[in-house]
Amino acid sequence: MKQIIIVGIGGFIGSISRYLISQSTQNKFISVFPYGTLTVNITGCLLIGIIYGLSEKSNISFEWRLFLATGICGGFTTFSAFSIETFGLLKEGNIIYALSYVCASVLFGLLATFIGIFALRFL
Secondary structure (H helix, E strand, O other): OOOHHHHHHHHHHHHHHHHHHHHHHHHHOOOOOHHHHHHHHHHHHHHHHHHHHHHHHHHOHHHHHHHHHHHHHHHHOOHHHHHHHHHHHHHHHOOOHHHHHHHHHHHHHHHHHHHHHHHHOHH
16 A cells, blocks of 8 residues: 555655646747647656666665656656556667567557547547
C-alpha cells in the first residue's frame, strides 16, 4: 500500500506539471504542431535518464526511485518509460527487441488510437 501511495503522489505531481508545462509551451507558439507535448516528452526523457543515472552512481532508495521515475515521470509522460525501456534493451545488446519495441509501440499505438476513434463513430 505504501508503494501505491508513493507512486500516486508522484503521479499527481507529474500530471499537473505535464499540463502546466505543455499548456504554457504551446501557448507561446501559434502552430498546430504539438510543441507542448514534444517539450514534455523530451523533458521527461531527460529526467528519467538523470534519475536512472543517479541511481547507478549513488544509493537512491527503491521508494525514491518509485516516486521520481514511476510516479513523477510516469505522470508527466509515459514516453519517458518507453525511452528508458528501449535504452535498456539497447544497453543489453537486444537491438532486434529494441527496434521491434519502437516500431510496435508507434505503429500499434497509432492503430489502436484510430480504431478507438473510428469504432466510436459507428456506435
